[in-house]
Structure formats: C-alpha cells, structure tokens
Amino acid sequence: MMMRRTLVLGAIVLTLFACAAVHHNNKNPYEKRLFVEKYLNPADPFDAQIQRTINDLRADPRSATLHNQLGQLLLRKGFPKDAEVEFERAVNSDSHFYPAWYNLGLVRAARGDYTGARFAFHRTVHYKPGHAAALFQLGLVEERRQNNDAAIEYYAKAFSINHALLDVRV
Structure with missing residues (x-):
C-alpha cells in the first residue's frame, strides 16, 4: 500500500514538472526586451534591421527563417552566443531548415565544439545532399x-x- 502511494505521488510530481516544462517552452522568448537590444542604436541602419527582425519574431516566434536571419545579424554584430541560440531556435522550429543547421555548425566550430559542429554539418548534408x-x-x-x-x-x-x-x- 505504501509503495503504491509513493508511485502515485511520484507520477503526480513528474506530471507537474512536465507541464511546467511544456508551459515554459511555449512562451514567446521575445515578449521581454532581449539583452542585445540595449546595445542597439536606432540611428544605425544595421541595428535597425536587427530590431525589425526581433519585432518580427515577437509576432511570429516559430519562424525558422527569422531565427536564422537574426542569428546571422547577431553574429555579424559580435554576439556569437546569442547567434547560436537563434540558430538552435531555427532548427527547433523547422528541423529540415538546412541553412540554420549549416550556420549552427559554423558557430559551434568557431567556439571549438567540433562534436556539435560535426552533428550540425551532417544534418545540413542530410537535408541538402x-x-x-x-x-x-x-x-x-x-x-x-x-x-x-x-x-x-x-x-x-x-x-x-x-x-x-x-x-x-x-
């Protein structure tokens, strides 16, 4: 009886954690101001392009193309870790989007994660032979x-x- 009660309680706890994780994953990460936004100069056309892409992602956070575009812009701006996050979001939004896999591989190789880069380049070739x-x-x-x-x-x-x-x- 005690064992059954413990198992039921454990299942309830795991279900609650899973629900919290699903709720967290469904949140729009662009609802709040991003870290990089405080470094953007609205008078600079390049920074304005980054801001427009972020605003577009606020409206459509599941767009692999926009995530990939923002990743490229952030990389060019000097934010490689943020760029890598955007490339990961792009492939999470559309796992067949090979340009984001390729960009993810480049960023990972640049920071010395050759295992991660190898995986990303293999995914690129898988989706774009x-x-x-x-x-x-x-x-x-x-x-x-x-x-x-x-x-x-x-x-x-x-x-x-x-x-x-x-x-x-x-």
Whole structure:
C-alpha cells in the first residue's frame, strides 16, 4: 500500500514538472526586451534591421527563417552566443531548415565544439545532399579529429560539386 502511494505521488510530481516544462517552452522568448537590444542604436541602419527582425519574431516566434536571419545579424554584430541560440531556435522550429543547421555548425566550430559542429554539418548534408560548403566543413572537422581518410573523402565530394572551393584567394 505504501509503495503504491509513493508511485502515485511520484507520477503526480513528474506530471507537474512536465507541464511546467511544456508551459515554459511555449512562451514567446521575445515578449521581454532581449539583452542585445540595449546595445542597439536606432540611428544605425544595421541595428535597425536587427530590431525589425526581433519585432518580427515577437509576432511570429516559430519562424525558422527569422531565427536564422537574426542569428546571422547577431553574429555579424559580435554576439556569437546569442547567434547560436537563434540558430538552435531555427532548427527547433523547422528541423529540415538546412541553412540554420549549416550556420549552427559554423558557430559551434568557431567556439571549438567540433562534436556539435560535426552533428550540425551532417544534418545540413542530410537535408541538402550535395551542400558543398558543409561537406568541406566536415572535411575540416574530420581532419581535426585525425581522421584523414574521411577528411579526404569529404574534401573530394565538396570539390567535385563546387570547383570554386579550389580557388585560393589570399
């Protein structure tokens, strides 16, 4: 009897935590002013573009395209962690949106998370087979992992798809 009561109580507690988590995930993260907004100058056209994108996300927080666009803008503005969050929100909104997967891979690789970058680049190639830039980035990741055979295969695929990758401009 005591065991059954404990199990029922445990199930109730887990249900309450799950409901709280679902409620939290459904909140619009753009309802409140974002951290980066205090660094935006309304007179600067680039900052105004960031503000417009944030305002658009307040109206449509599930838009993968807007999340990806804001991530690119924030990265250019110098907020890589916030950009990574936006790319993650983009792929959470639309898991097939390969441009956000690619951008997420670039940001993760830049901060040294090669496992996360590798996963993101694989998702890019999964949803957009023949994405030469992602294949090239996978080659770089594999080379960094000392997996030279796999790196050469990725480089060869990338170069066969996009010969411009061979053009070295210094």
